Amino acid sequence: MGLLNILKKLRSNPEKELRLLLLGLDNAGKTTLLKQLASEDVNQVTPTAGFNIKSVLSNGFKLNVWDIGGQRKIRPYWRNYFENTDILIYVVDCSDHQRLEETSHELAELLEDEKLRGVPMLVYANKQDLATALPSSEIATHLGLHLIRDRTWQIQACVATDGTGVKEGMEWVCKNIPTKK
Amino acid sequence: MIVFNIWSVLQWYLRPFIKWFLRKTTRLCELQRICYGDRVGSERTRNVEKSLMMSRTRDVKEVVSYLDGTVLQRRFIRCHFREILDPSVAIILRVKKINPKLHVSFIVSFRRCLEQIWSYRSLIDEVEELRRTQFDSNNDEHEQMLLNLWSLLVPDSPLEGRVSKQWQHIGFQGDDPKTDFRGMGLLGLENLLFFATNYLQVSRHVLSHSLHPTYGYTYAIVGINITSMAYYLLKDGSAKTYMFNAKQSLPNINLFHKFYCYLFYEFDKMWIESKPQNIMEFSMIFKKFENAVRMELADPASVFRINIEVDNI
Numbered sequence: 078m079g080l081l082n083i084l085k086k087l088r089s090n091p092e093k094e095l096r097l098l099l100l101g102l103d104n105a106g107k108t109t110l111l112k113q114l115a116s117e118d119v120n121q122v123t124p125t126a127g128f129n130i131k132s133v134l135s136n137g138f139k140l141n142v143w144d145i146g147g148q149r150k151i152r153p154y155w156r157n158y159f160e161n162t163d164i165l166i167y168v169v170d171c172s173d174h175q176r177l178e179e180t181s182h183e184l185a186e187l188l189e190d191e192k193l194r195g196v197p198m199l200v201y202a203n204k205q206d207l208a209t210a211l212p213s214s215e216i217a218t219h220l221g222l223h224l225i226r227d228r229t230w231q232i233q234a235c236v237a238t239d240g241t242g243v244k245e246g247m248e249w250v251c252k253n254i255p256t257k258k
Numbered sequence: 259m260i261v262f263n264i265w266s267v268l269q270w271y272l273r274p275f276i277k278w279f280l281r282k283t284t285r286l287c288e289l290q291r292i293c294y295g296d297r298v299g300s301e302r303t304r305n306v307e308k309s310l311m312m313s314r315t316r317d318v319k320e321v322v323s324y325l326d327g328t329v330l331q332r333r334f335i336r337c338h339f340r341e342i343l344d345p346s347v348a349i350i351l352r353v354k355k356i357n358p359k360l361h362v363s364f365i366v367s368f369r370r371c372l373e374q375i376w377s378y379r380s381l382i383d384e385v386e387e388l389r390r391t392q393f394d395s396n397n398d399e400h401e402q403m404l405l406n407l408w409s410l411l412v413p414d415s416p417l418e419g420r421v422s423k424q425w426q427h428i429g430f431q432g433d434d435p436k437t438d439f440r441g442m443g444l445l446g447l448e449n450l451l452f453f454a455t456n457y458l459q460v461s462r463h464v465l466s467h468s469l470h471p472t473y474g475y476t477y478a479i480v481g482i483n484i485t486s487m488a489y490y491l492l493k494d495g496s497a498k499t500y501m502f503n504a505k506q507s508l509p510n511i512n513l514f515h516k517f518y519c520y521l522f523y524e525f526d527k528m529w530i531e532s533k534p535q536n537i538m539e540f541s542m543i544f545k546k547f548e549n550a551v552r553m554e555l556a557d558p559a560s561v562f563r564i565n566i567e568v569d570n571i
Binding site for chain 2: 103104120121122123124126127128129130146147148149150151154157
């Protein structure tokens with residue numbers, strides 16, 4: 078297929094391009110997930126200053142994934158990236174027990190934001206390979222996911238470094254794409 | 259792409275004829291033509307390396323794999339140079355029918371090239387090992403390095419505890435820097451520490467920029483991203499320009515640290531000059547910076563130095 082055809086195809090299916098927003102505390106594994114989605118080497122990840130963006134083709138969709146740095150100093154800028162988000166992906170480091178409260182708090186704030194209202198959310202319960210990791214069901218309870226009424230959501234256990242569970246999460250994403258007006 | 263492929267196939271077949279023709283007309287082999295004709299430093303050493311790697315002579319191939327073997331065994335260090343390089347050079351002289359009495363300066367310059375080429379390869383291994391070593395809180399040596407970094411950069415206010423919010427002052431993400439090294443491992447910490455130890459004034463100056471109310475950035479995190487950049491430039495060979503043009507030193511870990519310091523200093527300069535609105539412009543400016551560095555490294559004559567004089571005023 079020539080370049081022109083590809084361009085035409087993209088043009089005729091504008092609804093097939095999606096904006097995914099990856100958020101979570103620092104060291105949750107957002108950049109590793111992003112690299113895993115793009116099938117890149119995940120061994121040389123560095124902390125994100127600012128943000129990373131990658132376009133990934135998956136199940137016939139062009140996913141523009143925005144990975145925003147998770148450190149406290151950057152969190153005030155998260156809001157600047159909310160607009161037009163199709164799916165929110167929230168990443169949790171399940172072995173970081175000390176900051177479970179912090180991550181629930183950040184998530185609660187996100188979910189209250191007007192710009193993200195009704196946006197479907199996937200929670201990746203990451204680092205399941207570590208002995209100290211809490212199971213995804215417990216993470217869901219901590220985050221209070223069962224109380225969410227205004228959006229569809231899903232929690233997916235995963236290991237971003239080797240890709241376990243990542244695909245299953247993305248399949249859910251592709252099935253739950255909101256129909257655009 | 260296709261044109262390029264045809265050209266490389268053609269080159270593969272034509273190279274021996276061109277070499278034979280030049281050999282007959284100049285009465286010098288390719289290695290001699292490089293060592294006599296090319297400018298000392300990156301240009302000459304890169305071309306010698308290329309010539310050796312492309313050689314189809316069995317003896318030359320054996321010398322190359324023997325030298326690679328010494329790197330693998332961690333034996334390619336200065337105290338073994340004599341026993342490693344003397345026979346290697348002798349084989350090349352014999353194969354290429356070079357009279358050592360007539361071509362003394364060739365031997366000196368060729369030997370230097372070999373030292374540079376295989377020191378660079380040793381360095382890649384050494385850097386790779388440091389990168390793979392994870393920062394370990396149970397290792398006293400690692401912990402001490404971290405504490406040294408603090409006391410060098412912020413001598414006036416001692417740390418209140420090993421886990422403390424204060425770390426964010428020098429640009430770590432949270433209360434404990436240990437999770438920030440990630441894929442760069444100990445290499446990231448050693449880089450930061452070398453910068454603070456050997457260019458104390460410059461690193462404090464850069465740190466003060468990072469604390470600017472609008473143009474501020476996270477010093478340590480940006481530093482670790484610069485480690486990653488230096489690492490990739492080393493691995494893909496771009497850093498050869500820097501390493502081979504260094505006159506006083508062969509490629510070694512200190513030279514790598516110095517390369518890092520240069521990059522950090524230059525990045526800071528570009529960042530401040532760009533007047534970014536906030537840290538979210540980092541990836542854009544960092545990419546721009548990388549392109550500028552790659553452009554500079556592509557010129558074999560580039561020499562890199564930190565302009566400290568300007569700074570001390």
